[in-house]
Amino acid sequence: MAKRDYYEVLGVSKTAKLDEIKKAYRKLAIANHPDRNPGDKEAEERFKEATEAYDVISDEKKRQMYDQFGFAGLDGSNGGAHDYSNVYRDFSDIFGGGFGGGGGGFEDIFSSFFGGGGSRSQGRGGQRGPEPGASLRYDVEIDFKDAVFGSKVDVAYSHQVGCDVCSGSGSQGGSGTKVCPTCNGSGQVRRNSGFFAVASTCPTCNGSGRVIENPCTECHGSGLKRKQQKVKVTIPAGVDNGSRVVLRGMGDAGANGGPSGDLYVYVNVKNHKYFVRQDYDLFCQVPISITQASLGAEIQVPTIDGQSIKVAIPAGVQSGKMLRVRGRGVTKLNSTDRGDMYLKLLVQVPKRMNSKAKKIMQDLAEALGEETSPTPVPFED
Numbered sequence: 001m002a003k004r005d006y007y008e009v010l011g012v013s014k015t016a017k018l019d020e021i022k023k024a025y026r027k028l029a030i031a032n033h034p035d036r037n038p039g040d041k042e043a044e045e046r047f048k049e050a051t052e053a054y055d056v057i058s059d060e061k062k063r064q065m066y067d068q069f070g071f072a073g074l075d076g077s078n079g080g081a082h083d084y085s086n087v088y089r090d091f092s093d094i095f096g097g098g099f100g101g102g103g104g105g106f107e108d109i110f111s112s113f114f115g116g117g118g119s120r121s122q123g124r125g126g127q128r129g130p131e132p133g134a135s136l137r138y139d140v141e142i143d144f145k146d147a148v149f150g151s152k153v154d155v156a157y158s159h160q161v162g163c164d165v166c167s168g169s170g171s172q173g174g175s176g177t178k179v180c181p182t183c184n185g186s187g188q189v190r191r192n193s194g195f196f197a198v199a200s201t202c203p204t205c206n207g208s209g210r211v212i213e214n215p216c217t218e219c220h221g222s223g224l225k226r227k228q229q230k231v232k233v234t235i236p237a238g239v240d241n242g243s244r245v246v247l248r249g250m251g252d253a254g255a256n257g258g259p260s261g262d263l264y265v266y267v268n269v270k271n272h273k274y275f276v277r278q279d280y281d282l283f284c285q286v287p288i289s290i291t292q293a294s295l296g297a298e299i300q301v302p303t304i305d306g307q308s309i310k311v312a313i314p315a316g317v318q319s320g321k322m323l324r325v326r327g328r329g330v331t332k333l334n335s336t337d338r339g340d341m342y343l344k345l346l347v348q349v350p351k352r353m354n355s356k357a358k359k360i361m362q363d364l365a366e367a368l369g370e371e372t373s374p375t376p377v378p379f380e381d
């Protein structure tokens with residue numbers, strides 16, 4: 001048989017883009033895959049032919065050579081001498097999971113291509129490859145202080161776990177699988193539609209060719225069931241809004257021996273009445289009096305720890321001045337170090353004074369050589 005033109009094999013034009021080429025190859029590969037057509041020599045030939053054509057046409061360099069020089073432009077390894085019987089393992093990018101191992105990727109693409117169900121929860125497929133479980137998200141809201149020092153939170157959620165009745169196998173009493181009675185193991189059913197026979201994925205086994213002999217009555221053959229779960233999650237000191245804690249393997253269980261997903265606990269931190277946080281530093285406003293600002297003072301300031309510390313106010317300090325108190329901020333993640341606390345001093349002018357205070361103020365103004373012309377407070381607030 002004369003070698004057919006690669007474009008003709010794939011059924012695409014000479015100007016076809018990679019997307020189109022991939023699609024065309026996938027169609028051919030699925031229809032003619034050896035696993036799908038056991039013992040069918042013609043299908044196997046078509047599969048090899050399509051794979052060889054795809055190998056060349058999907059590769060920019062090889063394609064250019066082929067376009068210019070035909071088969072002669074390709075070196076020995078691409079000229080047809082190469083054995084393509086195993087090459088389908090290398091086309092994983094097209095088929096997602098690839099054909100290797102349990103053939104999960106193939107099953108998936110096969111199902112989606114033919115519009116089959118393919119959902120593992122239907123639990124009919126006995127021979128499907130391992131599928132990883134889904135990862136789950138859980139949101140918690142914690143107090144400001146708990147983010148600063150860390151805490152433990154209760155998380156209650158539901159996830160899929162392996163069925164304890166059948167140990168996740170989906171079958172009763174370890175009965176295992178048998179050849180699917182609907183498709184006799186081929187994974188496909190043919191329906192006569194006038195002149196043509198139309199093939200589609202077997203609905204009983206989802207194309208796997210096998211079904212569970214005696215499905216477990218607890219999980220109906222899926223091997224999985226939902227379970228309410230309660231866990232205490234340690235929120236480390238230093239977390240902030242949007243931080244997440246990952247609990248490996250606490251998501252949904254995988255199917256057919258696939259790994260479990262993870263549980264992501266997202267942290268949302270409530271605001272504090274006095275403190276505002278920036279990274280690991282805390283900021284708060286501290287009102288001081290005009291005399292404290294003028295003469296200097298030692299004041300008591302509350303910290304996030306719930307303690308009270310002494311802070312020295314230097315004489316002559318201006319309103320808006322920031323003072324830093326080291327090590328009184330937020331505990332840093334995975335560390336015992338702490339950020340700092342910043343105090344913004346706000347000088348308060350007295351709204352009312354008794355006559356003695358007024359007299360002293362007037363004397364002060366005189367001593368400083370300042371003009372004052374006291375008038376009654378124009379408005380009350």
Ligand SMILES: [Zn+2]
Pocket residue numbers: 180181182183184185186187188202203204205206207208209210
């Ligand atoms: Zn079947």
Ligand SMILES: [Zn+2]
Pocket residue numbers: 163164165166167168169170171216217218219220221222223224
């Ligand atoms: Zn079960």
